[in-house]
Amino acid sequence: MSAVATPRHVGARPGGARAQRRHSRLVRIVLAAGLFGVLWMWWSSVPAGYAGTPANLATTLGELAGLLGAYLVCAQLLLIARVPWFERAVGLDRLVSWHRSLGATVVFLVLAHIAFMVLGGMILDRSLPWTEFVVILQDYPDMLTALIGTIVFLLVGLTSARLIRRALSYEVWYWIHVTAYVAIFLTFFHQLSGGVHFVSDPLNRVLWLLLYLGTAAAIVTWRFVLPTLDAWRFxxxxxxxxxxxxxxxxxxxxxxxxxxxxxxxxxxxxxxxxxxxxxxxxxxxxxxxxxxxxxxxxxxxxxxxxxxxxxxxxxxxxxxxxxxxGHFTADRVSRDRVLLVAGGAGIGPIRALAEELQARGFQPVVLYRAHSAAHLALFEELRAMPGVSVVPLVGRRAELGYDPLSAAALRSIIPDLQNWEVFICGPEGMAATVESSLRELKVPGRFVHREELSMS
CATH class of the missing domain: 2.40.30.10 (Translation factors)
Known part of the structure; x- marks a missing residue:
């Protein structure tokens, strides 16, 4: 392999990555503020003597777990509601990742809510767990629909676990996941009709309604109404x-x-x-x-x-x-030298990026990983772009006897890679290998860009 010539100096556009990190922190602050707001609602209306007995303490913890779980469900939905401010600030791939991460917390809080409510009743009534569970179903309003919704929630959470998710097709996973909307509808009413923090506090009741109505309005607006209008427009x-x-x-x-x-x-x-x-x-x-x-x-x-x-x-x-x-765009470039690494279908966005970068005056280098020359899609288009250097890395590792994306191999192509900005798009394993090699070559993480195209 031969080293690639260093591109000429081009004025960069600074601040893109820093601005995204700043916006990402702001989104986190907004979500945390909502969480503290829920804690305030709970604390302002918690009954006197909430910890006076073990039964009261367990019940109060159950109510708190339910409130936090319900808020985080709304937060999850807002993260993937395609709200433009969230998407521009963070990027949809990271929002989906946050949504996925919150899922485990929501499942834990739902289970904690059920467990503490049953435990509180057991201590108070001196009954067995299954007996108390039946009593709660019978004595509290809207509990049957809440039970059905909770079962659906747990099913959605279970099928989102990585081990089970891998065994499901995207289509099956998608339609199971859609039932979460039904679960939210079924569990909502028991919160207002049976929740002590809403029955006795009109302000909390109004605020809770606004939270759910605002979430629903965001989903309807940006997931359905505006995309439908755009479909007709274009x-x-x-x-x-x-x-x-x-x-x-x-x-x-x-x-x-x-x-x-x-x-x-x-x-x-x-x-x-x-x-x-x-x-x-x-x-x-x-x-x-x-x-x-x-x-x-x-x-x-x-x-x-x-x-x-x-x-x-x-x-x-x-x-x-x-x-x-997505934020996988040329606006994130803050260095003069740009390396684009593609594999598989990742050549699509890399090809588009190469074209825009060369139009801006950059001379990007494209490393194109493929099992064979027959798998080099769009290769001739890339080679025909003036100012774009394309280095095909063809062959399976077993045949080559080395990994063409290892740190040593990348160094032989671009000796001063630590001074470059890198965009990676391709299969997960390939991208992970490149990121590991770049860390070994001391490329700062803020100059390495990768975006995951996954809604699950």
Whole structure:
């Protein structure tokens, strides 16, 4: 392997990464403020003598766990409601990660809520757990619907565990996850009708209603109403399906004023194709050709049933696209030297980024990892871009006898890599290897960018 020539000096755009970290902290502060608000609601209306007996203490802890769990459910929904301020501040991939992380906490709080409420009743009534559970179901209002909703919640949480999630197709996981909306509806009413912090406190009741109504309004507005209006406005449809390699397919779209979508190189959208086998789920795909002259393109690897079926998509199919999303854009560049690392379907956004960067005056280097030359989708397009250097890294590790993405291999290509900015897009294993190699080469983490396209 030979070293790549150092690109000429280009003025960078500083502050992008710093601004995102600042906005990310602000979102965390907003969520934490809401959490403290819930604690204040609990404390301001907690009954006198709440810890006077073991039964009262257990019941009070159960009520607190229920309040916190309900708030975090709303926070989870807001994180993935496509609220523009949240998405611009953090990026949808990180919001999905936060949503996923909060899931385990919500499940724990729901179980704690049930356990402490039953425990408090057991101590007070001197009864057995299952007897007290039945008593609670019979004596408290709206408890049967709450029980059904809780079971659904636990099912959603269980199927989101990594081990089980891997065994499910995206479509099955998606529709199980959608039932969470039903669970929220079923569990909401017992909070107002049976919760001591709402029955005796009208202000808390109003604030709780506003929390749920605001969350619902955000979901309806940004997940349904505005995307539907955009679908009508742009009238996007498939115009061509192009097999790039045996497992990679490009889909071309045409629409009215697609440039007004605001799609940037590196962005992705959630696409729902109005055809059999695609209608019921939407999938995130990155753009490999940003809107130009009314056309746009995605390049997709055949990783699942949905993506493999794209090759059979008929021209003329209507498309419902939600977005754009993501911070994997050229605005994050703050150094003069830029390395783009692609593998598999990750070549789509990398190809678009390379084009934008060279248009800005950069001379990016693209490392393209593939098992064989036959898997180098869009390779000729990249090679034809002036100012873009493309280094194909072809071959399986077992055949090559080394890892072409190891620290030593990367150093042999770019000796001063610690002074470069790096964008990575490709399979999870490949991306993890590159990140590990970059750490070994002392590339600061703030100059390494990677975005995960996963809604689960």
């Amino acid at each position: 009238r996007m449809r498939v115009v061509a399906v192009v097999p790039e390699t045996e497992d990679t397919t490009s889909v071309w779209f045409q629409g009215k004023n697609l440039e007004q979508l605001g799609v940037r190189a590196g962005n992705f959208l959630n696409f729902r194709f109005l055809s059999w086998g695609h209608l019921l789920t939407a999938h995130p795909y990155s753009v490999s050709w940003v809107p130009r002259d009314g056309h746009m393109r995605i390049t997709v690897g055949g990783l699942g049933d949905h993506s493999r079926l794209l090759r059979q998509m008929r021209p003329g199919t209507l498309v419902f696209a939600e977005g754009p999303f």
